[in-house]
Amino acid sequence: xxxxxLVHEDTVKAALKEDLGHGRDVTTEFLIPKDKNITAVxxxxxxxxxxxxxxAEIAYNLxxxxxxxxxxxxxxxEALKAGDKILTIEGNAQQILTAERVGLNYASHxxxxxxxxxxxxxAVEGTKAKIVCTRKxxxxxxxxxxxxxxxxxxxxxxxxxxxxxxxxxxxxAAAGGVAEVLNRAQTVGHMVKIExxxxxxxxxxxxxxHGGADIVLLDNMPPExxxxxxxxxxxxxxxxxxxxINMDTVRGIAESGVDLISIGALTHTVKVLxxxxxxxx
Numbered sequence: 001x002x003x004x005x006l007v008h009e010d011t012v013k014a015a016l017k018e019d020l021g022h023g024r025d026v027t028t029e030f031l032i033p034k035d036k037n038i039t040a041v042x043x044x045x046x047x048x049x050x051x052x053x054x055x056a057e058i059a060y061n062l063x064x065x066x067x068x069x070x071x072x073x074x075x076x077x078e079a080l081k082a083g084d085k086i087l088t089i090e091g092n093a094q095q096i097l098t099a100e101r102v103g104l105n106y107a108s109h110x111x112x113x114x115x116x117x118x119x120x121x122x123a124v125e126g127t128k129a130k131i132v133c134t135r136k137x138x139x140x141x142x143x144x145x146x147x148x149x150x151x152x153x154x155x156x157x158x159x160x161x162x163x164x165x166x167x168x169x170x171x172x173a174a175a176g177g178v179a180e181v182l183n184r185a186q187t188v189g190h191m192v193k194i195e196x197x198x199x200x201x202x203x204x205x206x207x208x209x210h211g212g213a214d215i216v217l218l219d220n221m222p223p224e225x226x227x228x229x230x231x232x233x234x235x236x237x238x239x240x241x242x243x244x245i246n247m248d249t250v251r252g253i254a255e256s257g258v259d260l261i262s263i264g265a266l267t268h269t270v271k272v273l274x275x276x277x278x279x280x281x
Contacts, residue, residue: 008144012058015102025098032093038279040096042087042107044080045274049118051076051148052110053087056103060089063099067091077114077151086275100277110148111273117152117266123247124254129261131250132157132240136264145267157262166217167196178203182212195240204229208236218258219243226256 019025042056053076060068068091074084086107089096120131131154137145146156158164165188167181175181178196185194195215198204207213218229220243233239240260241253253261 008055009058009062011140011144012055012102012106013062015105016059016062016099019102020098025094028094028097032097034092034094036093037091038093038096040089040100040277040279041085042089042103042275042277044084044086045082045276047079047081048111048115048273049152050074050078050080050086050107050111051114051151052106052108052144055106055110055144056087059099059103059106060096064092064095068095076147080111080273089277096277104275104277106144108272108275109270110144110151111275112270113145113148113267114152115273116270117149117154119247120250120261120263120266121153123250124261127251127254127257129241129254129258130155131266132260132262133266134242134262134264135160136268138267149266152266154266155260164193164195167194167213169197169199169219172196178206179210182207182210186212197242201225201228201232204232208232213237215240215260217242217262223249223252223256226253226258230257 053072053074057070057072060070068089071088073088074080074086080086117131124131133146133149133154134157135142142159146159149156158166165185167185172178172181175184182196193214194212195217196207196213197217197219198207199219204216204218207216215238216233217240218226221229221241226241230239238260239258240262241256241258242262245253245261245263246265250261
């Protein structure tokens with residue numbers, strides 16, 4: 001069992017418990033003989049990037065107490081095309097059917113994130129910009145969704161509020177200004193990175209003059225302002241663009257010279273990748 005499996009087994013177990021309610025799959029229990037064995041195949045029904053296959057395997061292993069034979073054909077991070085076999089499951093039909101939806105839910109959702117991430121990564125090819133995710137994730141699924149971003153070729157932003165200091169506009173307003181928040185941030189310790197959000201070039205100038213930030217988040221700035229901002233930063237801080245970025249705008253933003261482009265839509269707005277389970281004759 002991999003570290004990934006050990007870390008996320010409880011998450012999958014909770015998903016199975018949610019699906020089983022009082023502990024039984026009534027449909028399967030009453031319709032399918034207990035001793036019936038089948039071979040089922042998880043198939044891609046459209047093109048994309050796979051993520052979440054190990055979670056599907058955990059679901060089948062938990063439902064069967066490791067009694068099913070699983071054969072993986074494609075790994076996370078690899079490209080899929082319609083018709084590709086992803087996973088073959090052999091064994092008890094009741095156990096396979098009980099875990100089917102949980103396994104497909106994980107693979108379909110996480111593959112959608114990986115696929116969308118890969119599209120953004122391709123869109124900025126040839127620039128130095130990295131595509132990164134945000135904390136706009138589903139509760140309880142953050143590490144899984146961020147794993148999917150990595151599988152799509154993206155990078156991860158902070159995982160939680162305890163990772164780093166990220167000073168947003170409301171922090172600045174509540175604390176009394178840019179200088180005040182940066183002064184207070186310095187007291188946290190040298191091991192914690194400090195990022196500050198700015199909305200205007202004037203605010204950026206204030207941050208540059210004061211000093212103390214490792215990363216500056218350039219929020220909702222048009223490409224021409226981003227290019228100006230990158231010039232003023234002169235590599236003294238990591239530059240990150242964020243806010244309302246989509247496939248139509250991401251290339252122009254990347255060409256401004258920013259280091260990072262953070263996109264909440266990688267995790268909060270995805271259409272599932274069509275993956276299904278079919279029985280073999």
